[in-house]
Amino acid sequence: MPRKSFRQALNEAMRLEMRRDPRVFVMGEDVAGGKGASGEQDAWGGAFGVTKGLLAEFGPERVRDTPITESAFVGAAAGAAMTGLRPVVEIMFVDFMGVCFDQIFNQAAKFRYMFGGKAVTPMVLRATFGAGTRSASQHSQALYPLFTHIPGLKVVVPSSPYDAKGLLIQAIRDDDPVIFLEHKAMYDDMGEVPDGAYVVPFGEAGVLRDGGDVTIVAYGRMVGRAMEAAARLARDGIEATVVDPRTTSPLDIDTIVETLEETGRLVIVDEAYPRCGMASDIAGIVAEEAFGLLKAPIQKVTPPHAPVPYAPELEAAYIPSVEKIEAAVRKAVGWTR
Structure with missing residues (x-):
């Protein structure tokens, strides 16, 4: 191809x-x-x-x-x-x-x-x-x-x-x-990418990696960072499922919940602001519809609630990083009641 x-x-x-x-x-x-x-x-x-x-x-x-x-x-x-x-x-x-x-x-x-x-x-x-x-x-x-x-x-x-x-x-x-x-x-x-025409349906998430320990949900550029974090975590025996919903509306919550039946832990990576963003929306839906599946509190990896900085060092710190995703996963996996 x-x-x-x-x-x-x-x-x-x-x-x-x-x-x-x-x-x-x-x-x-x-x-x-x-x-x-x-x-x-x-x-x-x-x-x-x-x-x-x-x-x-x-x-x-x-x-x-x-x-x-x-x-x-x-x-x-x-x-x-x-x-x-x-x-x-x-x-x-x-x-x-x-x-x-x-x-x-x-x-x-x-x-x-x-x-x-x-x-x-x-x-x-x-x-x-x-x-x-x-x-x-x-x-x-x-x-x-x-x-x-x-x-x-x-x-x-x-x-x-x-x-x-x-x-x-x-x-x-x-x-x-x-x-x-x-x-x-x-x-x-x-x-x-194939040469001819094809469609990717709306409301159908892609599962890019399978793992039994934690589900990572990410959008856009954050999907690549989630995949990199999952590869790093696998070296320490932590296996992550990575889900890309592709669309925010319609939202394929069913696929996310299905992965939680195996992993029981959820980390959501969202480049949008933390208040009323997709991380908060997905966390709220999962807490409402699939709370019984969760083995640990949901972790969210987002920027701070602040405008995007211009200074290179501040902008780099603002964007969710591979290291921040990895830390959130380790916190979810290490959590005990």
């Missing part, structure tokens, strides 16, 4: 769906060279190069640059989706979704409900998230819990090139609005 980068996998997903369905189009800032800018078209392919080459194949009608006004073009995408098109919108940073939040949570997310199921809004909002690239506190947040809170939205956080392609194809084909979040530090990550 060919190896491709996270960036290439996303590009392939959009390219294949645009070839398959003429209703699919891409819009966003700099996806076709910059709105009103002189110079080479498609020079960037978006801020992170993900849409590079799509303009040459599909033309400016289907690869549309927008002004720097998220409220306008996200609102336009919602309207386009309601009238039969399938927009894929690129927003440079998830932090900027505050500018167009009303269009997302008060409009697009509610259309199907408000119109009695007769209206669908098949649009995908792609955005980067996450710390680790020295982008400071206004460009580095992990805000997927905000969108998970809102009924009517589906929220996707891929952790590998394979999942990125399959989940994005699924997102484009879905009839509901999808928030698709890509960790900006993962674009050059490599992995095996």
Whole structure:
């Protein structure tokens, strides 16, 4: 199987769906060279190069640059989706979704409900998230819990090139609005990715490693760190199951609970803020639905409840590390009543 980068996998997903369905189009800032800018078209392919080459194949009608006004073009995408098109919108940073939040949570997310199921809004909002690239506190947040809170939205956080392609194809084909979040530090990550189209279904977690001592649940970039921690722990005889839920909404809590039937211990790694984040959400659901399976208190590994620092040393300390995950697992495994 060919190896491709996270960036290439996303590009392939959009390219294949645009070839398959003429209703699919891409819009966003700099996806076709910059709105009103002189110079080479498609020079960037978006801020992170993900849409590079799509303009040459599909033309400016289907690869549309927008002004720097998220409220306008996200609102336009919602309207386009309601009238039969399938927009894929690129927003440079998830932090900027505050500018167009009303269009997302008060409009697009509610259309199907408000119109009695007769209206669908098949649009995908792609955005980067996450710390680790020295982008400071206004460009580095992990805000997927905000969108998970809102009924009517589906929220996707891929952790590998394979999942990125399959989940994005699924997102484009879905009839509901999808928030698709890509960790900006993962674009050059490599992995095996088939050439053709395939889907990774929403709400089906991936079990990446099996072990009988503890379950580690992680999202996005934290999945790789969880896997590294599990490999280290195995040298000392501690075997961990690693679960990647892939989507925060819908959430595959059943798979997490099934692993707890064997391990009885849970560690949740979440790059989002600790208050009302996915770590807290999953811990609460497990405590409510599967408390009797737990042999030890649930451990959460998150950043502090503070903005993302800019200073390199502080940013490194802020992000959940392999060492912090390992320490949390050892605490869970070593706990006795």
